[in-house]
Amino acid sequence: MEHKPIRILIGDDHHHARQAMRLILGQDDHFEIVGEAKDGQEVLDLMETLHADIVLMDINMPKINGLEATKLLKEQYPQLKIVMVTVSDDISDLFEAIKRGAQGYLIKNLDPSIWLEYLHSISLDESPMPTSVAHQILKEFSSPTxxxxxxxxxxxxxxxxxxxxxxxxxxxxxxxxxxxxxxxxxxxxxxxxxxxxxxxxxxxxxxxxxxx
Known part of the structure; x- marks a missing residue:
């Protein structure tokens, strides 16, 4: 039986970051990238026509930042899953994203296999996040020695x-x-x-x- 692809919209103002996400998601035919946006406003505009299942949202973007865009999207599309994608290790930013309705977050330098595992768990409403993802993220947030x-x-x-x-x-x-x-x-x-x-x-x- 053919699976229905998980429709993903990417929101990131950096071309190389969007390219990297395309490469990661291209490794798994369960995911289909339906659009890309360079700022929070463009994410909101594209969602009106693309109706993605998951938005990969950078925190720091022009016009409307990722935190505000997340809040606005969740008000309009409560079922939409939003995953923050960040290089930041500022936990307060990530907690704020969760408070505004994001389902979780990924750090840009995590291994691609971790990304795919995590996004599968998000799409299936599995909670908590897979142990391997939790360990990797905790490692990224580990304090100096x-x-x-x-x-x-x-x-x-x-x-x-x-x-x-x-x-x-x-x-x-x-x-x-x-x-x-x-x-x-x-x-x-x-x-x-x-x-x-x-x-x-x-x-x-x-x-x-x-x-x-």
């Missing part, structure tokens, strides 16, 4: 603990008796040493390494 933590100075560890406790730069400067400018410099150095990019990641790191 203890060796990197050892590179921090005593003052930098104090600042890191303060950030994880929810203190602002001003509050940190008062607590540590240093200027806000010095606090910012410490934060910049900490992020560079730990290969992190924002306070959310710093907080996650501090909790995982039992600093708070």
């Amino acid at each position: 203890r060796d990197e933590l050892a590179n921090l100075t005593a003052r930098e560890i104090q600042v890191l603990k303060g950030v994880a406790s929810g203190l602002s730069n001003k509050e940190l400067s008062l607590e540590l008796h240093i200027s806000e400018h010095t606090v910012k410099n410490h934060l910049k150095n900490i992020m560079k040493k730990l290969h992190l990019h924002n306070r959310v990641q710093l907080t996650k790191y501090a909790f995982e390494h039992h600093l708070v």
